[in-house]
Amino acid sequence: MNTQFPTKTSEIKEKFNKFINTNLIDYSSKRNFDLGPPHTNVSTLSPYIGRRLISEKDILNVAFQKFKPIKIEKFVQEIFWRSYWRGWLELHPIIWNEYEKKIRDEEPTEKTGIKCFDHWTQELIETGYLHNHARMWYASIWIFTLNKSWIAGALFFQKYLLDWCPAVNTLSWRWVAGLQTIGKNYIARADNIYKFTNCKYNPVNQLNETAPPLESQSSLNQQIIDKEFEKISLSDLDNIGLIINKNDFTLDSLLKKNIDFKTCLFKSDDPLINQSELIKNFDKNLYEEILNNNKQISYAENDEELIEWILKFKIKNLIIPYEPQGKCLLNKKNILNKFTNKNVNVFFYLREWDRLAFPFAKKGFFPFKKKIPELLTKQGLMK
Numbered sequence: 001m002n003t004q005f006p007t008k009t010s011e012i013k014e015k016f017n018k019f020i021n022t023n024l025i026d027y028s029s030k031r032n033f034d035l036g037p038p039h040t041n042v043s044t045l046s047p048y049i050g051r052r053l054i055s056e057k058d059i060l061n062v063a064f065q066k067f068k069p070i071k072i073e074k075f076v077q078e079i080f081w082r083s084y085w086r087g088w089l090e091l092h093p094i095i096w097n098e099y100e101k102k103i104r105d106e107e108p109t110e111k112t113g114i115k116c117f118d119h120w121t122q123e124l125i126e127t128g129y130l131h132n133h134a135r136m137w138y139a140s141i142w143i144f145t146l147n148k149s150w151i152a153g154a155l156f157f158q159k160y161l162l163d164w165c166p167a168v169n170t171l172s173w174r175w176v177a178g179l180q181t182i183g184k185n186y187i188a189r190a191d192n193i194y195k196f197t198n199c200k201y202n203p204v205n206q207l208n209e210t211a212p213p214l215e216s217q218s219s220l221n222q223q224i225i226d227k228e229f230e231k232i233s234l235s236d237l238d239n240i241g242l243i244i245n246k247n248d249f250t251l252d253s254l255l256k257k258n259i260d261f262k263t264c265l266f267k268s269d270d271p272l273i274n275q276s277e278l279i280k281n282f283d284k285n286l287y288e289e290i291l292n293n294n295k296q297i298s299y300a301e302n303d304e305e306l307i308e309w310i311l312k313f314k315i316k317n318l319i320i321p322y323e324p325q326g327k328c329l330l331n332k333k334n335i336l337n338k339f340t341n342k343n344v345n346v347f348f349y350l351r352e353w354d355r356l357a358f359p360f361a362k363k364g365f366f367p368f369k370k371k372i373p374e375l376l377t378k379q380g381l382m383k
């Protein structure tokens, strides 16, 4: 069992509360240090946030009961970095399409002799997690010292990260490579690694610290689409069925305050995405936990079983968690046709958190950051 990343609801809550009550106070001064597992100086909540087992709003709601927003400004910004990257990719889908077209399987099978790098490879495979600073160093060494393709590196993370997110992962690798902020790459330096691993590693003279950014097709970054993130009104609908899946495991709790519906947990894996056994087991344990705690929730493993559930409960209106770029589970023509053939209307539901934030992610993080107070106010988290 992965003790760093529990799957029992009570243990996840305990982990969350411990971070808020004990470690959040020092987050901004200590967050850059990679002190190795269990990484208590950061939250390690990303596998839960990514599956929306804990939402961004819930986290900040609890955090603000203890601290004024300004006191934990850095943490608030990090929470919004994820929203920013996700919004940016939604508005620049060509970046995901180009990445998908170019992916090939490649993994570092041999030790490189760079101790820190070899350690992070092992930590990632064994625990499904790497500290943010280690991810930056790792990606930089991968691209600029080992001269490997950034796409293969992003794919390697995709296979092993418990918190893998198509937007954050792909855009962070592009950022390190110098393709996201054009002409500005991230260089891993031995003295920085020495300082922020608390003197554990010192790869002096082992890293290429003068590499230029990768050559970019900068025009790709400008191909922004005009997309409206509409608010869906559910209150007039009847015979509603709600699907929860690993894009959003708790949409039922969010919506049940306002409407009645039947819920089905859909065990959906994208067959095109090859993920490690550790990730598969983590998800499997979460499915079991959700079903054990919610006896009224149905379960389906494929679209045929979903149709059976739809017929059994006479569902007329089907709500599915919004599927962002790279997280397509049900938004496929052949599956949607099966629903419409049964006269079922389908709605992909985007949480207010994303709906309000995504339109601000057109340009860089700096202008997005300025909107954080407005977003917090609209969420009722700040006056």
Ligand SMILES: Cc1cc2nc3c(=O)[nH]c(=O)nc-3n(C[C@H](O)[C@H](O)[C@H](O)COP(=O)(O)OP(=O)(O)OC[C@H]3O[C@@H](n4cnc5c(N)ncnc54)[C@H](O)[C@@H]3O)c2cc1C
Residues within 6 Å of the ligand: 031, 042, 043, 044, 045, 046, 047, 049, 050, 078, 079, 080, 081, 082, 083, 085, 130, 131, 132, 133, 135, 136, 139, 157, 161, 163, 164, 165, 166, 168, 169, 170, 172, 173, 176
């Ligand atoms: C090359 C590379 C690849 C990455 N791939 C992913 C990925 O696939 N999935 C993913 O969730 N994050 C990714 N990150 C971002 C970041 O490293 C992780 O979100 C963070 O390390 C998660 O650990 P934590 O929950 O302890 O973060 P904390 O420091 O406790 O932060 C709290 C939350 O804020 C968000 N956050 C923090 N840092 C970032 C960041 N730099 N960018 C976006 N959101 C952030 C996360 O949701 C995180 O859970 C990547 C970063 C790099 C440099």
